[in-house]
Amino acid sequence: MMEHQEYQELLALHALDALDALERLALDEHLATCSQCQLELIELRDAAGLLAHATTPAAPGDEVRARILNQARAEAQSGQPAAETSAPVVAFRPRAAASRWPDLMRMAAALAFVALLLGLFVFWRRDVQSRRQVVRLTEVINEQSDQSLHDFEELARLREALELLNSPSMKKMELAGTQTAKTARATFVYDRESGRAMLMTEGLPMAPPDMAYEVWFIPKGHSPMPGKMFTVDASGHAMMADHVPPEARENVVIAITLEPKRGSASPTGAIYLSSPAS
Amino acid sequence: MQAKPSEISDNDLLRAISRGDERALAAIYDRYRLILFGLILRILHDRQEAEDVLQEAFLQVWRRAADFDESRGRAFTWLVTIARSRAVDRLRALGSRAKLAEEVGHSPREEAGDAAEDALKSEQGTIVRQALAELPEEQRRTLFLAYFEGLTQTEIAARLGDPLGTVKTRMRSGLMKLRELLSNQSRGL
Numbered sequence: 001m002m003e004h005q006e007y008q009e010l011l012a013l014h015a016l017d018a019l020d021a022l023e024r025l026a027l028d029e030h031l032a033t034c035s036q037c038q039l040e041l042i043e044l045r046d047a048a049g050l051l052a053h054a055t056t057p058a059a060p061g062d063e064v065r066a067r068i069l070n071q072a073r074a075e076a077q078s079g080q081p082a083a084e085t086s087a088p089v090v091a092f093r094p095r096a097a098a099s100r101w102p103d104l105m106r107m108a109a110a111l112a113f114v115a116l117l118l119g120l121f122v123f124w125r126r127d128v129q130s131r132r133q134v135v136r137l138t139e140v141i142n143e144q145s146d147q148s149l150h151d152f153e154e155l156a157r158l159r160e161a162l163e164l165l166n167s168p169s170m171k172k173m174e175l176a177g178t179q180t181a182k183t184a185r186a187t188f189v190y191d192r193e194s195g196r197a198m199l200m201t202e203g204l205p206m207a208p209p210d211m212a213y214e215v216w217f218i219p220k221g222h223s224p225m226p227g228k229m230f231t232v233d234a235s236g237h238a239m240m241a242d243h244v245p246p247e248a249r250e251n252v253v254i255a256i257t258l259e260p261k262r263g264s265a266s267p268t269g270a271i272y273l274s275s276p277a278s
Numbered sequence: 279m280q281a282k283p284s285e286i287s288d289n290d291l292l293r294a295i296s297r298g299d300e301r302a303l304a305a306i307y308d309r310y311r312l313i314l315f316g317l318i319l320r321i322l323h324d325r326q327e328a329e330d331v332l333q334e335a336f337l338q339v340w341r342r343a344a345d346f347d348e349s350r351g352r353a354f355t356w357l358v359t360i361a362r363s364r365a366v367d368r369l370r371a372l373g374s375r376a377k378l379a380e381e382v383g384h385s386p387r388e389e390a391g392d393a394a395e396d397a398l399k400s401e402q403g404t405i406v407r408q409a410l411a412e413l414p415e416e417q418r419r420t421l422f423l424a425y426f427e428g429l430t431q432t433e434i435a436a437r438l439g440d441p442l443g444t445v446k447t448r449m450r451s452g453l454m455k456l457r458e459l460l461s462n463q464s465r466g467l
């Protein structure tokens with residue numbers, strides 16, 4: 001367990017928003033119970049905020065003011081935020097219908113969230129090997145908490161991912177980008193018993209409108225078996241649950257191709273990601 | 279609001295905004311648009327994207343003003359944090375697009391110049407610039423990479439090729455000194 005002084009040393013990095021996700025999680029846990037650190041963080045955040053004065057002030061176009069005030073007025077009249085014109089699409093963070101949730105559901109979601117955080121933390125200490133997935137999940141969770149945590153389905157999916165990562169029969173495969181997508185990477189984890197699987201990608205280009213990525217399971221000596229289709233957000237991230245058929249749980253190569261959106265029975269497009277041959 | 283907008287404190291403006299007062303939103307926009315737009319532009323290096331993000335940031339202020347708690351920091355910090363977070367989120371989203379564009383041979387945004395140089399050319403924020411000028415170059419650079427490029431400690435260490443421990447120490451010392459140097463002067467900022 002870290003000591004107070006070690007947490008205190010992380011405060012400046014927290015104020016600069018520069019901590020890695022897991023340290024941030026640990027520090028937030030400490031902050032919840034340490035008023036001395038809370039006060040120091042406030043001061044450090046104020047100091048960090050002053051860095052904004054190091055930039056050259058610049059005038060936005062005159063029409064920006066009118067756009068802001070018009071939209072604010074429209075939202076005040078309709079009672080809810082208008083659609084944001086240019087918010088980036090984040091494939092794994094659906095937000096629809098959140099404001100209609102009854103309070104009880106919100107409370108349950110908050111409790112599930114806390115349970116999930118604890119699970120994450122325990123898991124992190126137990127298995128540093130899978131640190132990268134946890135970091136990714138933690139980031140997703142932090143984003144969720146920033147938005148007052150709306151979506152039950154999303155929580156269920158995160159919890160499923162954690163259970164999977166904790167499973168004793170878990171197998172993890174790293175997929176590397178091919179010549180078509182050199183910077184892309186993905187992690188595919190699945191439970192050899194149940195076949196439950198989770199795919200996390202990064203650095204994939206966004207698919208054209210009528211196309212989507214398709215997962216393929218290629219067991220040794222068999223033809224490719226189709227998995228699910230998915231798209232990625234503007235950062236090339238996707239997180240998706242899938243199911244590995246029983247015959248593809250050993251000696252399997254996982255590949256991802258770009259296919260027409262309706263899906264293909266066998267791969268037709270370029271391979272973007274592939275696991276090493278087993 | 280009866281008083282002139284310029285006489286109303288930031289905290290009072292945010293309280294008025296939380297009650298749905300559009301004039302208070304206009305007043306806080308007029309008060310901080312230059313510095314916040316300068317900050318966002320510094321992060322994104324693209325006017326159109328920066329205007330878009332400025333709009334998002336002020337709409338977030340409109341929707342979330344009730345969340346502001348003056349016992350937990352200055353209103354200015356709250357506004358700057360919203361603007362910076364929005365800009366850094368956009369930078370990350372654009373970053374993956376920029377990488378794609380580089381692969382096909384062109385880049386949609388120019389590389390940032392020497393961050394320290396840019397800051398020192400600015401005509402305002404004299405106190406902050408003086409404080410920053412007193413920091414060793416590597417501390418200033420590390421602070422700027424975190425603040426204006428949204429990099430984490432690990433990303434900064436990789437970018438500079440320095441050990442993570444060194445990066446952590448520099449950031450901590452840099453911000454501590456900034457806090458110290460500004461502690462008696464920040465009220466005027």
